[in-house]
Amino acid sequence: MPNQKLIESLSQHEQKILPYLKEKNINEICKKSNLDKVAVLRALEYLQNKNIIKLSYEKKKIITIGINGALYKKKGLPERRLLNVLNEKRILELKEAQEQSKLSDDEFKASIGALKKKALIELNKGKIIFNANKEEIAKKTLEEIFIESLPIEYDSISPEQLHALKSLQNRKDILEIKEKQKIGIEVTELGKKISSSKIKQQNLIEQVTQETLKKESLWKGKKFRRYDVTSAVPEISGGKRHFVNQAIDHARKTWTDMGFQEMSGDMIQSSFWNFDALFTAQDHPVREMQDTFFLDKKDELPEKKLVEAVKQSHEKGTGGSKGWGGSWKEDEAKELVLRTHTTCLSARTLAKLKDKDLPVKFFAIGKCFRNETVDWSHGFEFNQTEGIVVDPNANFRHLLGYLKQFFNKMGFEKIRFRPAYFPYTEPSVEIDFFHPEKEVWLELGGAGIFRPEVTIPLLGKHIPVLAWGPGFDRILMDYFGIKDLRELYKNDLTKLRKMKFWVK
Numbered sequence: 001m002p003n004q005k006l007i008e009s010l011s012q013h014e015q016k017i018l019p020y021l022k023e024k025n026i027n028e029i030c031k032k033s034n035l036d037k038v039a040v041l042r043a044l045e046y047l048q049n050k051n052i053i054k055l056s057y058e059k060k061k062i063i064t065i066g067i068n069g070a071l072y073k074k075k076g077l078p079e080r081r082l083l084n085v086l087n088e089k090r091i092l093e094l095k096e097a098q099e100q101s102k103l104s105d106d107e108f109k110a111s112i113g114a115l116k117k118k119a120l121i122e123l124n125k126g127k128i129i130f131n132a133n134k135e136e137i138a139k140k141t142l143e144e145i146f147i148e149s150l151p152i153e154y155d156s157i158s159p160e161q162l163h164a165l166k167s168l169q170n171r172k173d174i175l176e177i178k179e180k181q182k183i184g185i186e187v188t189e190l191g192k193k194i195s196s197s198k199i200k201q202q203n204l205i206e207q208v209t210q211e212t213l214k215k216e217s218l219w220k221g222k223k224f225r226r227y228d229v230t231s232a233v234p235e236i237s238g239g240k241r242h243f244v245n246q247a248i249d250h251a252r253k254t255w256t257d258m259g260f261q262e263m264s265g266d267m268i269q270s271s272f273w274n275f276d277a278l279f280t281a282q283d284h285p286v287r288e289m290q291d292t293f294f295l296d297k298k299d300e301l302p303e304k305k306l307v308e309a310v311k312q313s314h315e316k317g318t319g320g321s322k323g324w325g326g327s328w329k330e331d332e333a334k335e336l337v338l339r340t341h342t343t344c345l346s347a348r349t350l351a352k353l354k355d356k357d358l359p360v361k362f363f364a365i366g367k368c369f370r371n372e373t374v375d376w377s378h379g380f381e382f383n384q385t386e387g388i389v390v391d392p393n394a395n396f397r398h399l400l401g402y403l404k405q406f407f408n409k410m411g412f413e414k415i416r417f418r419p420a421y422f423p424y425t426e427p428s429v430e431i432d433f434f435h436p437e438k439e440v441w442l443e444l445g446g447a448g449i450f451r452p453e454v455t456i457p458l459l460g461k462h463i464p465v466l467a468w469g470p471g472f473d474r475i476l477m478d479y480f481g482i483k484d485l486r487e488l489y490k491n492d493l494t495k496l497r498k499m500k501f502w503v504k
Contacts, residue, residue, distance in 0.1 A: 061154035309457035319452030359391035445470020
């Protein structure tokens with residue numbers, strides 16, 4: 001005799017499908033139990049948890065007809081419709097053939113290609129010449145036969161059908177390949193005993209609600225269904241911030257904890273702020289179309305005094321330098337770009353500062369853009385974290401201290417600095433961190449002290465400005481174990497749900 005407690009744990013849906021388990025077909029069980037597919041599948045999962053049945057899953061690829069495929073099955077493939085026209089007139093102008101067959105440009109091109117492969121037509125001086133006889137026209141092509149055979153399992157197709165499949169796959173929306181899951185049901189020995197038993201359908205209380213608790217008549221003297229607290233339940237994915245935003249929030253908190261104020265600004269900037277104010281020569285390669293996204297618009301320049309100071313810095317130099325020489329053009333400075341770094345925010349901030357504001361520290365985290373070919377390690381957009389310290393008493397040792405403290409707080413324990421060159425800082429350094437698993441040093445970004453050619457036009461005099469602007473995405477990729485930069489921008493819900501939290 002089956003365990004009474006087990007029987008009492010069966011829900012109404014489980015009891016309903018028990019007599020029909022021998023069908024071993026989900027659709028038949030649905031039909032005979034008068035339950036929908038979702039209810040039946042859920043009941044089967046519960047029965048498996050109770051060792052009454054065993055479920056097996058088999059995935060199969062099914063080739064079905066797409067949107068255009070359904071239309072072509074009814075009207076005929078485009079090449080068939082063109083053949084029917086050519087059967088009447090064996091030589092036709094291309095334009096005339098398309099008009100008479102009533103095919104779109106894409107369909108007509110596909111038809112020409114398909115018929116040429118089969119050597120049924122040839123093209124000569126803008127005309128289609130039909131070479132086939134009536135028997136060849138009447139004979140169905142492999143593609144037509146294949147479409148008529150759908151749906152079909154991918155693993156069961158013949159070599160001829162595979163050839164037709166490859167031919168049709170190159171054409172839009174004719175076929176669809178879907179993955180379907182076949183569920184097998186095997187009744188266990190325990191299941192056979194329970195199925196053969198006469199189980200009295202019981203109206204057990206399935207759940208306790210607020211209404212049930214309020215009215216004694218709804219529960220007094222009645223039985224509750226037993227619950228198996230060890231049964232597997234569906235995984236619930238709670239809401240959470242995107243992992244990139246989590247990391248940005250942490251970096252923002254780290255900078256503010258270190259006494260920095262946040263800078264913000266538009267992603268669209270004039271070339272004046274993005275390049276010229278940072279002493280980037282107007283003929284520098286970075287300002288060419290292949291490196292920067294330019295907009296077909298121009299912006300007004302800031303106050304004349306600042307513009308003249310920047311012009312002087314470029315043409316003749318300042319603070320003892322010789323500048324870049326040549327002629328500095330206002331029109332080029334007015335060109336709008338998608339910012340190539342967040343350092344333009346530092347330039348704008350410096351231009352607003354007064355002596356009474358010093359010393360002061362600022363940071364920024366934001367999106368930047370470069371005209372790059374997208375691959376696993378490059379993208380046309382990236383995140384950067386920017387920082388400046390404006391202090392008459394600041395020095396190079398302070399710069400290294402700020403950088404080490406920030407990256408230690410971001411989870412990078414072993415940091416080193418290497419001499420480097422950047423157009424608007426001197427001295428300059430590259431920041432590397434030691435990767436304990438790969439046992440190699442990896443680059444994080446650059447830093448330095450702004451040159452007088454930057455600070456004198458913006459501040460009116462040379463004051464030490466410590467500056468850095470490492471890419472933030474490399475930090476993200478290392479922490480989250482991401483190998484391909486493009487994964488930062490994908491909306492794969494399964495991966496996003498499984499992504500760990502930023503806990504450094």
